[in-house]
Amino acid sequence: MDTERAPLQYACDITEDDLWEVFDFLHPKLEALEAGHDPGTDEHRAADALARMLSSAVLQLEWDIRAPFWRPYRTRRGPTTVLVWAPPPEAVLSARDEWRLDKIRENWNALCDGLQVWRDCEGYDPERWHKVDFHDAAAEAEYERRCEELGLGRRKPS
Structure with a gap:
């Protein structure tokens, strides 16, 4: 475990x-x-099922972190299907x-929810390894702005 990293704040930091x-903490x-x-x-089946779910969750999150979702091509329809360069609009x-x-935030939070039962164990x-509430600092600032605008107090972080 790298103790030099900053505490986790946002989904974009995962x-x-x-x-x-x-995975290395829980799988063994x-x-x-x-x-x-x-x-x-x-007991054997439960441990096997949890190990499989852990692997699946980690691999799905890894995919989401590695591969931002966008395709630079669109399919042009006609007598022949052709891929045409067309970057999606910024929006x-x-x-x-x-x-x-x-x-990422939802899946990470689900993983951390199950992981928290080991929070008193060495290596945790x-x-x-805790839940995050926002995608990034901009999302948190927008939430704060809206709460202030509506005269609401900030909800307790998860």
Whole structure:
């Protein structure tokens, strides 16, 4: 675990390293639990299922972090399908990036929700392995502005 990194604040700050550190922390615990029970028992199946879900969650988050969602080509229809260079408008790119960050935030928060039962164990990183409320600083500032505009107090962070 890299202790030099800043505490996690936003979805845009979640890195592949965070994902694989969570995996490296939790997967051995699940493997040990699985190995400690005979195949076919509920305990063995539960540990195997959780290990599979952990792998799936980490790989899905890694995909979302690595690959911003946009395609620089559009398909032109006609007698022959042709890919034509057509970069999406800025508004489309921005909306897709917001959607991607929202997906990262939701999946990260779900992972951290399950992970928190180990928060008192050695190796758990409370500075990075916690839920995040916003995509980035701009989203938080917009939330603050709207709350102030409506005369609302800020909600308690998760």
